[in-house]
Amino acid sequence: MGIKRHIYNCQAGCPVESTLQIISGKWKSVIIYHLLESTQRFNGLQKQMPDCSRRMLSLQLHELQADGVIQKKVYPEVPPKTEYSLTSFGETLKPVILAMASWGDMYNHRQEYVDDNVK
Amino acid sequence: MGIKRHIYNCQAGCPVESTLQIISGKWKSVIIYHLLESTQRFNGLQKQMPDCSRRMLSLQLHELQADGVIQKKVYPEVPPKTEYSLTSFGETLKPVILAMASWGDMYNHRQEYVDDNVK
């Protein structure tokens, strides 16, 4: 087996850049976040992300699927029903997304505190 | 004090979206990553991010500064010297960036493994 690229000096193979290849894009990490707890349907996701258009949601879901992060199950029913869920590979992103969620919570509370004092 | 927005149902105040407000952008989290260990100069950062143009680096640094994540120290010398570093607020992002770096390392090794098998 080859020993190559074992030293990540960030000219080649910066780990953060690698992660961004998968989760960058304004909505990808948000989608993963919503899939963390449970499977979601298309419209369900959209209601939780009102600022993401149907078109954008569709595009981002496709990319996440192509990268093996999520999977889609289609039920041959009328009206149609689909369910999106994380793959096992996608599950490995959980610590990253949870770290983001945790920081965001802190930030939201900080903002609330600032807002209160300004008021 | 007001009790508002305490329930984050992700229609308003999704914590991941809040985090993205600060670190989204293709280069911001990479910049923070490089500032994690030590202060950096403009050209030093650029050498570590060859795919980020000088223009882009400048823009992203400005935004990070405006958001209070990093600070800039200018030394009145010739040739000019500047140093960028994280603020204490920026330091709070450390767990997020480290989680990303950690996942990226795993991903890079996985890719290496895949590449070896394909070869």
Place this chain on the structure above:
DNA sequence: CAGAATCCCTTTAGATACTG
């Protein structure tokens, strides 16, 4: 060294309408 300014082409993403 550390940028700012300008030009200009490319990509993004919203709005709207349509489909199985």
Place this chain on the structure above:
DNA sequence: CAGTATCTAAAGGGATTCTG
């Protein structure tokens, strides 16, 4: 319900040039 297709305004971002 779960999308796709098309059009278009706006934003993004590279290349180049200029400055203190």
